[in-house]
Amino acid sequence: MQITPLLEPAGIARLREALTAADYTRAGVEARLGPEAEDALARNDFRPALRLLGDSPLDTLIRLYVCGQTVPHATVAAALPVEDCVDGGLLEPVPGGLRAGVDLHPYEGWWLVADAPELLRPGAPLRADHVLGVGGASNTLALATLRAPVETALDLGTGCGVQALHLSRHARQVTGTDLSERALRFAATTAALNGLDWELLHGDMTKPVSGRRFDLVVSNPPFVIGPGQGSHIYRDSGRAADGICAELAGRAEELLTEGGHLQFLANWAHVEGEPWQDRVGSWLAGTNVDGWVIQREIQDPVSYVQLWLRDSGDQFDAQRAAAWLDWFDEQRIEAVGFGLITLRRRSAGGFPRVRMEDVHQQIEQPMGARIADWFTRQDYLRTSASSDLLAGRFVAAGGLRLHTGSELGDDGWESVSRRLEQTRGMHWTEDIDEATAALVASSSGGVTLGDQLGLLAVAYGLDEEALTEIALPVVAHLVERGFLDPVRD
Numbered sequence: 001m002q003i004t005p006l007l008e009p010a011g012i013a014r015l016r017e018a019l020t021a022a023d024y025t026r027a028g029v030e031a032r033l034g035p036e037a038e039d040a041l042a043r044n045d046f047r048p049a050l051r052l053l054g055d056s057p058l059d060t061l062i063r064l065y066v067c068g069q070t071v072p073h074a075t076v077a078a079a080l081p082v083e084d085c086v087d088g089g090l091l092e093p094v095p096g097g098l099r100a101g102v103d104l105h106p107y108e109g110w111w112l113v114a115d116a117p118e119l120l121r122p123g124a125p126l127r128a129d130h131v132l133g134v135g136g137a138s139n140t141l142a143l144a145t146l147r148a149p150v151e152t153a154l155d156l157g158t159g160c161g162v163q164a165l166h167l168s169r170h171a172r173q174v175t176g177t178d179l180s181e182r183a184l185r186f187a188a189t190t191a192a193l194n195g196l197d198w199e200l201l202h203g204d205m206t207k208p209v210s211g212r213r214f215d216l217v218v219s220n221p222p223f224v225i226g227p228g229q230g231s232h233i234y235r236d237s238g239r240a241a242d243g244i245c246a247e248l249a250g251r252a253e254e255l256l257t258e259g260g261h262l263q264f265l266a267n268w269a270h271v272e273g274e275p276w277q278d279r280v281g282s283w284l285a286g287t288n289v290d291g292w293v294i295q296r297e298i299q300d301p302v303s304y305v306q307l308w309l310r311d312s313g314d315q316f317d318a319q320r321a322a323a324w325l326d327w328f329d330e331q332r333i334e335a336v337g338f339g340l341i342t343l344r345r346r347s348a349g350g351f352p353r354v355r356m357e358d359v360h361q362q363i364e365q366p367m368g369a370r371i372a373d374w375f376t377r378q379d380y381l382r383t384s385a386s387s388d389l390l391a392g393r394f395v396a397a398g399g400l401r402l403h404t405g406s407e408l409g410d411d412g413w414e415s416v417s418r419r420l421e422q423t424r425g426m427h428w429t430e431d432i433d434e435a436t437a438a439l440v441a442s443s444s445g446g447v448t449l450g451d452q453l454g455l456l457a458v459a460y461g462l463d464e465e466a467l468t469e470i471a472l473p474v475v476a477h478l479v480e481r482g483f484l485d486p487v488r489d
Helices: 009-022 026-042 047-052 057-066 073-077 082-087 136-144 162-167 181-193 243-250 276-283 301-311 318-330 367-382 386-391 434-441 449-460 464-481
Strands: 091-094 097-100 103-107 110-114 150-156 171-178 199-202 214-219 256-271 289-299 333-345 354-358 393-396 400-409 412-422 429-431 444-448 484-486
Touching: 009 057, 009 082, 009 181, 026 047, 026 057, 026 103, 047 057, 057 073, 057 097, 057 103, 073 082, 073 097, 082 091, 110 162, 110 181, 136 162, 136 256, 136 333, 136 367, 150 162, 150 256, 162 171, 162 181, 162 214, 171 181, 171 214, 181 199, 243 256, 243 276, 243 333, 256 276, 276 289, 276 354, 289 301, 289 367, 301 318, 301 333, 333 367, 367 464, 386 449, 386 464, 412 434, 429 464, 434 449, 434 464, 444 449, 449 464, 464 484
Parallel strands: 150 171, 150 214, 171 199, 214 256, 289 354
Antiparallel strands: 091 097, 103 110, 256 333, 289 333, 393 444, 393 484, 400 412, 412 429
8 A cells, every 4th residue: 555644745745844844853943942932841740831922933833832832823824834734633623713733843953743632632542543652662772783784674654654764864775554544644754844755554463574584673563462353543553462562572583683682671570480581581492583671661560550550541441441450450460570582583693692681771872882881791701712702812891890798707807798880881789809800900001811811810719620610601601791891803
């Protein structure tokens, strides 16, 4: 099927010209409102902004699409091509003038077209085919996505095109799929307004691209965990429990080119008596992929159900909530994990490396750079035997801190703990001993690890062979965590 924007090409051109002339950009809006009004908007308080605004084209656009106000027809006509926008649904005639029919959002250096958020339609439940705009989840995925240049990129469940916009900066060809025809028309409008050309395909997740491979695949899928009888396309996949995420993980190998990556946000069930790592790990059984699965949050079923019932703007339905919670009990689901899964179709050599772990600390953004570093370190460790590590030279990462704890004993203060902390990157911490602290401190890239261990053995009166046997897995772990960087000649 052919996907067309909400406006005809001539209307798109007139709208783009009007938005550009008004300086309706993120920077333009921030400069017009100032920090006080911007801070108030972040708290959903429009009053300071509205007190500032007059009738200029930029002010009119802010009134319509930022503050959700009704504006007289004549005032809107001075800012926008009204006929085009009404025909395309971007404006709605109402008593007193016109109001926003969609969310026309200045997002970074682009314009984004999505459904108006519930905040601007208070009391109105979201329609079943509601098209989300920018939110916390989409920002999380955008920051976590790898940004190396690629030939082909795929956005599964593209919605209004948030991820496709970012992909356009470093992918020669961008493809988006969605089950919602309405979402695809919004994405087509977003692309056209920004002068971009995307391939947009209608269908459920990977079906429209069956048999094709991509260098990078990203997805913010409809991952909400339930019995598989959902009400909103953007959040409900039609699969029971965490089936959509299991399905997506299992198709990584067939979707990716050699060395290609799949990154997606996911929810997974914490089932009684089953470690979550075993459940998620089973999704990758028999596949030829490396993976890093990061659990960022855990929610109990009651909080989870209440969150998603509120999300759709519906009034709280106690009967529906009870039925959903009964289903959780029947499935023995004790909690729900939320996180990010990054998979890579494995390059030749060695066994696939998959790590699953909880990461609750703050991470230096963009997280995508941290993920790229992690895969680079995995490649180094996979191809480095013990002899390679001993012959290698290492440099302590920048920004490390060592915290020591002491107890007062009979002979004065005695050191009882040492914690190594990263102040950059992933912000990992590690409890270490005195010898490891000395090893890290002496890692300046000048001598090999073997020579370092020989010197430490002499300094601490240890057997060098025994020290080496103990130290090699410790060094490998410190490299994986980014405390030590290998010197690459």
